[in-house]
Amino acid sequence: MSIERTIPELEAWYAQYDDESYRRESPDFYHKALIRTAEALRDDGAIDWDDWLALKGLADEVHLNALGDAVEAKLDDPDT
Template sequence: MSIERSIPELAAWYAQYDDVSYRRESPDAYHHELIRTAEALRDDGGLDWDDWLALKQLADEAHVNALQEAVQAHVNDPDT
């Protein structure tokens, strides 16, 4: 992946990506914002198609993991 991580917009994307509490609290909103931000970077010319796909894959995987964690947390403690 040839993404230049030093650009502020991409640093902001990774800050969103690394926000574990947001991911746990609202997996769907978390995923939506990651995709929206990556699309904006792509549309503004900050990312090429392959880099956008790589970010989308990271977001998709994080979303699936967050959903699995939420289900497991509910199974472990159904009262929460």
Template sequence: MSIERSIPELAAWYAQYDDISYRRESPDAYHHELVRTAEALRDDGIIDWDDWLALKALADQAHVHALEDAVHAHVIDPDT
């Protein structure tokens, strides 16, 4: 993967990716925004198709983990 993380637009994507509270509070919106931002980076020519696939895979994996965490938290405390 040839993603240059020092590019401001990619740094912004990774800042979104690292936002644990957003991921925890709204896993679907978090995932949607990561994918939407990655698509915009691809469409603007900042990243190529393979880089977009890599970012999408990271977003998908984070989404799955966020959903697993939400289920686990609900099992532990159903009133949350």
């Protein structure tokens, strides 16, 4: 199975992945939700181990970026 967006089983995962406000407001919970959804897809047999690793890699990468953005935003405006 591919991790392309066109696969119906991955719609929920990519909907979470694309939720910029959730990512910006709560990077850790956002990351955990992506991992949980990917694990559920794997456990249900919708994706295989390699696809799960690829989704986890995407989640980890965007999480690191979100954390960096959050730190930068806090430094730019400490009152928020």
